[in-house]
Amino acid sequence: MILNEGMLKEGALKGKNILITGGGTGLGRSMGEYFLELGANLIITSRKLDVLNATAEEMMKEKGGKVLPLACDVREIDQVEKMWEDATKEFGQIHVVLNNAAGNFISPTERLSTNAFNTVLDIVLKGTSQVTLTAGKDWIAKKQNGTFLNIVTTYAWTGSGYVVPSAAAKAGVLAMTRSLAVEWAKYGIRSNAIAPGPFPTEGAWSRLLPGDLVKKFDPAKKVPVGRVGEHQELANLAAYLVSDFSSFVNGEVMTIDGGEWLKGAGEFNNLDQIPQEMWDMLEVSRGKKA
Ligand code: HXC
Numbered sequence: 001m002i003l004n005e006g007m008l009k010e011g012a013l014k015g016k017n018i019l020i021t022g023g024g025t026g027l028g029r030s031m032g033e034y035f036l037e038l039g040a041n042l043i044i045t046s047r048k049l050d051v052l053n054a055t056a057e058e059m060m061k062e063k064g065g066k067v068l069p070l071a072c073d074v075r076e077i078d079q080v081e082k083m084w085e086d087a088t089k090e091f092g093q094i095h096v097v098l099n100n101a102a103g104n105f106i107s108p109t110e111r112l113s114t115n116a117f118n119t120v121l122d123i124v125l126k127g128t129s130q131v132t133l134t135a136g137k138d139w140i141a142k143k144q145n146g147t148f149l150n151i152v153t154t155y156a157w158t159g160s161g162y163v164v165p166s167a168a169a170k171a172g173v174l175a176m177t178r179s180l181a182v183e184w185a186k187y188g189i190r191s192n193a194i195a196p197g198p199f200p201t202e203g204a205w206s207r208l209l210p211g212d213l214v215k216k217f218d219p220a221k222k223v224p225v226g227r228v229g230e231h232q233e234l235a236n237l238a239a240y241l242v243s244d245f246s247s248f249v250n251g252e253v254m255t256i257d258g259g260e261w262l263k264g265a266g267e268f269n270n271l272d273q274i275p276q277e278m279w280d281m282l283e284v285s286r287g288k289k290a
């Protein structure tokens, strides 16, 4: 099994300037590191400039290329526009926007304050739409091609209890991805999404499996292939979707979850709890010789 090897050929992203929201930590950082390896330059943004600075320095030391860290709260349109302006000034043209920033936590919905609900909606849906609109308007005005890749989750279409603001916001991002894939294709702008299953990160695990929950709800147990994802596996898919090799892929959401969401959906999937001896008995009872 190849879990930790880069998939695309050397230089596959050469000449591409890629903006990653939430690029200082977790999956954003892992995808960014692989993009750099493939020859891209990066702009990484989030709220915490100290984190971004440290990440940018480490990335350039380990992978080469150029990484520009810019503080930007995606909820604030002034900050988004300033970030885009600064990034464009530095790089001339930005070719790809990876909408990866998110906020999330678990809670029974009836316990959420209005502000708690809105906070997640604002980061995920409003934040993504503000970055998308800022980039898209600029690309269209300048007649530049562009590529959006939006990170959603599988509960964007199934919904999920206990993360309702996140589910509602990710569903909105998915609808926006598919809508703009059609509307903006005429401008040479592609929009796709990735729906990851469980990929361990400090940010997600600390908020979705706090305290002892991680021992009680081992995420790997819900996945048919029996494990969680490796960051490189996601990075390989993301690199393909932002590269020119995927130029005929538009409006797609690619699931990378080891079959997790389908396991929950299939009516009889829980029959894998039936032991072989019981299947043997059932065969005998319908007349097949043991
Ligand atoms: C209930 C909570 C809460 C919690 C915060 N709030 N945490 N309510 N349960 N665990 C409430 C607060 O009380 C407050 O409401 C409101 O939410 C805003 O909280 P702040 O702390 O002021 O907000 P802020 O500093 O902006 O931080 C945003 C955040 C935080 C979302 C709350 O967790 C964050 O910074 N997250 C960023 C990174 C992240 O979440 N990464 C994980 C993504 S994982 P009141 O009413 O008191 O003012 C992911 C995976 C999906 O998306 C799929 C996995 C398979």
Ligand code: NAP
Residues within 6 Å of the ligand: 021, 022, 023, 024, 025, 026, 027, 028, 045, 046, 047, 048, 049, 051, 072, 073, 074, 075, 099, 100, 101, 102, 103, 123, 127, 151, 152, 153, 154, 195, 196, 197, 198, 199, 200, 201, 202, 203, 204
């Ligand atoms: P993470 O490390 O916590 O990433 C979230 C990033 O978003 C952080 O870098 C954070 O940086 C940034 N961010 C949060 N609020 C922001 C704001 N208002 N403005 C700008 N940036 C903000 O968690 P992760 O697991 O890597 O998640 C990355 C993406 O993958 C998210 O979209 C998440 O929904 C998705 N995802 C993750 C999993 C998983 O299993 N890990 C599964 C499905 C989907 P600052 O705090 O510095 O702002």
